[in-house]
Amino acid sequence: MDSNANQQAYDRGHTIFSPDGRLYQVEYAREAVERGSPSVGVVTDDGVVLAARKRVRSPLLEADTVEKIHRVDDHLAIASAGHAADARQLVDVARREAQRHRLRYGEPIDAELLAKRLADHVQEHTQTGGSRPYGVALLVAGVDLDGADGPQLYEVDPSGTPYGWRAVAVGNGGRDVRQFLEDGIAAGESTRGDLEWGTATALEALAATSDEPELTPETVDVWTLETEGSETAASSPITQRTDDELASLLAELELD
Amino acid sequence: MDSNANQQAYDRGHTIFSPDGRLYQVEYAREAVERGSPSVGVVTDDGVVLAARKRVRSPLLEADTVEKIHRVDDHLAIASAGHAADARQLVDVARREAQRHRLRYGEPIDAELLAKRLADHVQEHTQTGGSRPYGVALLVAGVDLDGADGPQLYEVDPSGTPYGWRAVAVGNGGRDVRQFLEDGIAAGESTRGDLEWGTATALEALAATSDEPELTPETVDVWTLETEGSETAASSPITQRTDDELASLLAELELD
Amino acid sequence: MDSNANQQAYDRGHTIFSPDGRLYQVEYAREAVERGSPSVGVVTDDGVVLAARKRVRSPLLEADTVEKIHRVDDHLAIASAGHAADARQLVDVARREAQRHRLRYGEPIDAELLAKRLADHVQEHTQTGGSRPYGVALLVAGVDLDGADGPQLYEVDPSGTPYGWRAVAVGNGGRDVRQFLEDGIAAGESTRGDLEWGTATALEALAATSDEPELTPETVDVWTLETEGSETAASSPITQRTDDELASLLAELELD
Amino acid sequence: MDSNANQQAYDRGHTIFSPDGRLYQVEYAREAVERGSPSVGVVTDDGVVLAARKRVRSPLLEADTVEKIHRVDDHLAIASAGHAADARQLVDVARREAQRHRLRYGEPIDAELLAKRLADHVQEHTQTGGSRPYGVALLVAGVDLDGADGPQLYEVDPSGTPYGWRAVAVGNGGRDVRQFLEDGIAAGESTRGDLEWGTATALEALAATSDEPELTPETVDVWTLETEGSETAASSPITQRTDDELASLLAELELD
């Protein structure tokens, strides 16, 4: 029996372990993430930047209906990579969870707790029968409405584990993007800057994937979540960059 | 093990991922869409046009009972391609959703929200056991009753993802029709015109499929959804073209 | 892997698609319809005629207990072809639906709405697990009790799609019968006549199947549903032809 | 792939169709009927005769506990052939149905309606998952308590279809017995006689099976259901022949 057939013996039912202790269906769900267009998150001094590539397969497609970044609450947004329909379901779960938290406790949920709740929900789909895992990874970004805790960025992967990041990428070419981010940021903490810096970094990271087309205002989406009280604070923490702003930025960064 | 057998290992249960992260049952449901007679949607300055080919397999069949376009609310219609019985079920879901929205919020649901609700419903049939995916794609068209938001056209595909379009085709020969639309419309935004222009474009697009028969008033269905307040506004936003009108149009366009 | 084995990979579970987007179990259910003795429906100027062959496998069988045509309401009848036990179940569903409609709305259900309700029920058995599809096709015939809408004839097939017909046949030899009907009727709308004409046409159509025995009063069942207000209107819209009437008719038409 | 293996692909799950539209599990259930000792029913001018062979596999077996004919109500009895335990379950269903009808409508259920109810119950076991079909055929016999409708004899087969008969046999050698009945009865309606005639006919028919042993009072059971008001009417419509009566009859008919 060759190793391929051996693997197949354990990868068709998502609720069983292989002899070496792996859950193949979860690993295949990670492949679904790798097939998706990439999303990036960067934590800055005054907030979080989420940026994502969008695959606009036709000039007739209304590009802004390809939703890669979703508003969850006044101070919370989620970017995703992988199976788009699964992402939408998890964002719905996130919104209901955020509403429930406000109703029960009279205050907004923070990104860490929301990421953990989503991770619990995702894990259940890897253990209990009757459903496949979610084929999507989420980047949960949040700022504290009263400016106390600072900006937060969490990843929820298809196994149902939450991780906190200073900067992270998921989706197609994620490995390249992560490398770019590590090279540029992790070298020195001191390089961390403001939202402008974060936006530039996120776009440059997205441009670093070798097998995706050039960036255009239509095929990229950039959102910023700004900590309240920061110098340039807008009336609402969440701002989506307009096509014009994106065009200027891409030109400025020589990414277009 | 050859690649065919390899694929078969993962395509018989709709709730599992293949090693490369694909959901074969959803892809096969897309094939069911490709087998169906095509439907087209075109957004114009004053509304949306939905047009569909009907397969009238016998001269004794009452052609108007082959429903390819369905009224959902005063201002909402859905065209479909694929497994006809599945389409009927989803249209029922759409009508109940529209009613529920009116009851709960005292105002009509718009096409975007309805498309998202339908997409959620469709996605659940791709993840939870006990049911196959829907073998149908929908074109959800709507106009705003108070003329505020303008005409909307959404596609809901078998994976449960909603997309907004300026013009789109689903079903047999969809690739040809989409190409025709892109060539004719996407070249310049300025070509977008009124409902007359949209109707002509939709019919010409349907005629562009090489492996379907000639268009006749009996084998084509054309509906317009007109924005309230537009110059030629009828008493009701939705109008279905009569056989006579269709015959004139086809003659005029030299498509008969 | 040969194509036969390929097909078998997808035809044993009724809730999955084949790679080319087909639902084999639904197609096999259509074969169950083709195995059944044929039924015919013809719309006339004053009503609908339903006629069906009965397989009386022994001279001791009480021929009138072989039910091919079923009364559903004062103005509604259903003929069937295929798995007889499945037909009985669907007729029960139809009767309950008709009663419910009368109770809820204070008026009888019409044939179109009833056919759609039945189609929805049939579709669910092709998508949800735990049940096979229905192996039967129905001809739903109805006349309007107040004479407003005219006679209606609908087919509900095993996929759960309703079709309206001017004349139609289902079951063994259906192809031959449909051809006969198209040749005789579709040529010119003007040939449509009264119930007498419809009855003759239905019987001649049933006789046109090459692999069924000669027609006899015992092996054929003919019902007429007459529009109220028509010249020859009986006290009740539904009339079943007696054996004597059938014998005369068959002799007259030289079909015996 | 040979045809045997082909068949096996579709006959192990009772809820699926084979490519030619057959339900193999239902056909195999019919084989279970063919394996059972035969039962016969004969309609006469004054009632119905039910007769059945009993397999008394040991002289120590209390022959009258081998129940092949069951009393369901004052005027209703059921004979069976096939899987004995399944027959007992269906007879329980029949008794509850008869009681329910009396409670709800204040009058006894007739054989036709009861046979249809049982057929519906049997059909459900051929379509819905989680259960095999019933491996039994029933002969439902009834007389009208007020003498209005005359004697009735219905067969319910494993597919869940009810048939009315003037005389019928089910079980091992049923083909031979049916042939005997057709030869003797169907030749001329005029030969139909009284219960005496029916009893003789039923016993002669049972004796006509070539691969069953000689008839003895211990291995045959004969019940008569007599129409009320008939000349020889007993105090109760149902009479079971005693061993002595059976011995006389068998001697008289030279069947012992």
Next chain:
Amino acid sequence: MDSNANQQAYDRGHTIFSPDGRLYQVEYAREAVERGSPSVGVVTDDGVVLAARKRVRSPLLEADTVEKIHRVDDHLAIASAGHAADARQLVDVARREAQRHRLRYGEPIDAELLAKRLADHVQEHTQTGGSRPYGVALLVAGVDLDGADGPQLYEVDPSGTPYGWRAVAVGNGGRDVRQFLEDGIAAGESTRGDLEWGTATALEALAATSDEPELTPETVDVWTLETEGSETAASSPITQRTDDELASLLAELELD
């Protein structure tokens, strides 16, 4: 495909028929009965005798905790052969049924009705999914508390069919024991005697199995159920023979 593989195609799911109409799982459950130590029942003029071999696999085993015969009510006992744990479950069902009957009707249940109730319960485990059949056969013995109906002895087999017997054996070597009983009893009704005669007959029958060890007071259990009003009636209808009594009996019968 050889016949062995053919059989295997149908014997692994207990809810399906084989092509020749057999239920293999029920037949295999009968094999479980054949593997069990045998039990015997004998009807006498004044009651019923139940006798059973016990497999005492160690001299340290408390022989009286190997329960082969169970008291169900004052006048009812059940002997069993086959899967011991299954027997215990069915005896629990029997006791609850007997209690329920007393509560509902204010009088004890008789052996025939109890056997039928148990048979119904057993049958359900051969038709409905989610459970295997019971691997046990029961001998239900009862006497009428008011002496009206006489002693009764019923067998309930793994298919769920009840049979009444004058004398019967189930379990290992049952064929030999039944032959012994038929030779000794069935020859002439006149040989039927009192409980003493029945006890001797039962023990001699148990001794007639060739592949079981010699009988000893420790490896045999004998119970008598005596009709009330009979000459030697004890204070309670049920009596279990003591080891001393059994030793005397075995010596007397020269079976030790």
Next chain:
Amino acid sequence: MDSNANQQAYDRGHTIFSPDGRLYQVEYAREAVERGSPSVGVVTDDGVVLAARKRVRSPLLEADTVEKIHRVDDHLAIASAGHAADARQLVDVARREAQRHRLRYGEPIDAELLAKRLADHVQEHTQTGGSRPYGVALLVAGVDLDGADGPQLYEVDPSGTPYGWRAVAVGNGGRDVRQFLEDGIAAGESTRGDLEWGTATALEALAATSDEPELTPETVDVWTLETEGSETAASSPITQRTDDELASLLAELELD
């Protein structure tokens, strides 16, 4: 098809019989018992002794947390062999059953009744789908609190059958231990002695297994359940031997 493959056809689903009437999953569960460290029970004149080997796989393991003997009530204890986690579940069932009995009847449950309740619970896991059998055998020991019934020792095996024993062993090397016990005890009833005798016998029996290491106070557990009213009666019926006592005993018996 070789016999190994033949066996495999029936041993993977625990709810089906093999052609020779065996339940392989139950037999495999017995193998799980054979893999467990052994437990012994001995009935004496004044009570019951339970002794068990413990596998202490590291000197850092807290030996007393390896629970082989469990207190269930003041007068009831259970020793086990096999899958440890399964044993814990069954002991929980036992404790709840003992509590329920006290609440309902105001008196403690005795060992026999408790063993039967546990056996019923275990049997259900061998018949109903959705669960594997328990991989554990239990020794249920009890003394009567009021000294009436004497000491009791029951085994509950994975099939769900309860057996009473004067002395018994389960688990690895059980065959050797049982042989030792039979040789030492069964030879003459007169050798049965007091709890001291029973403790020595139990330890010597445990030492008789050839493939287990030498006994030490850390790797053996000994509990006594003393009949109330016996000469040396402690304040509580149940006593666990201390490490010091065990060291003395092992030295005395020359087993260390």
Next chain:
Amino acid sequence: MDSNANQQAYDRGHTIFSPDGRLYQVEYAREAVERGSPSVGVVTDDGVVLAARKRVRSPLLEADTVEKIHRVDDHLAIASAGHAADARQLVDVARREAQRHRLRYGEPIDAELLAKRLADHVQEHTQTGGSRPYGVALLVAGVDLDGADGPQLYEVDPSGTPYGWRAVAVGNGGRDVRQFLEDGIAAGESTRGDLEWGTATALEALAATSDEPELTPETVDVWTLETEGSETAASSPITQRTDDELASLLAELELD
């Protein structure tokens, strides 16, 4: 049939036994534990030390969001090794159990009882269908809030068995770490010291795994649970070592 294929016959369904009485899915879940980064627990005179390696796969990952040790209550913490998402679920179960205990009994749950409750929960996932086992091992550490019972350390493994330990390691290289601990501690009870000693021992043990990278403050987590009343008692029993403290410790122990 080779042994590999033989094993595969029993390891794909988690609810069945193999012929030698093993539960392969549970054994594979243990492999998932072995794949996880290791955790260590050490009991000291004044409390318990939990230490764990963390895999920080990128310098951008917020190391403190990789949770290997979880606070469950004021006096209870759990370290884990294996599938991280499963660990989070079990910690949630633990927290709910601790809350429930406080609510019901007005006092905190102790580590032993909590470990047993968790073990019961884990066992159920190895027996009942519809779920795979948990791929994680837990170290449950607790101190008594009132200083009565002393520090406790329990392991819960994937089979659902709880073990008490003086020192233990789970996860990758666990064998090496356990050996280190046995060599250092088990040699003489007298070496057991205070929390300082325990912390040093735990870190040295973690460093003893040959195939993990060097320890750094970022890749190791150390928590102490201090018995109330002990000399150095902090205000709260649980203390997490800061990065600075860890850096000093690693330098001091020459492990960096």
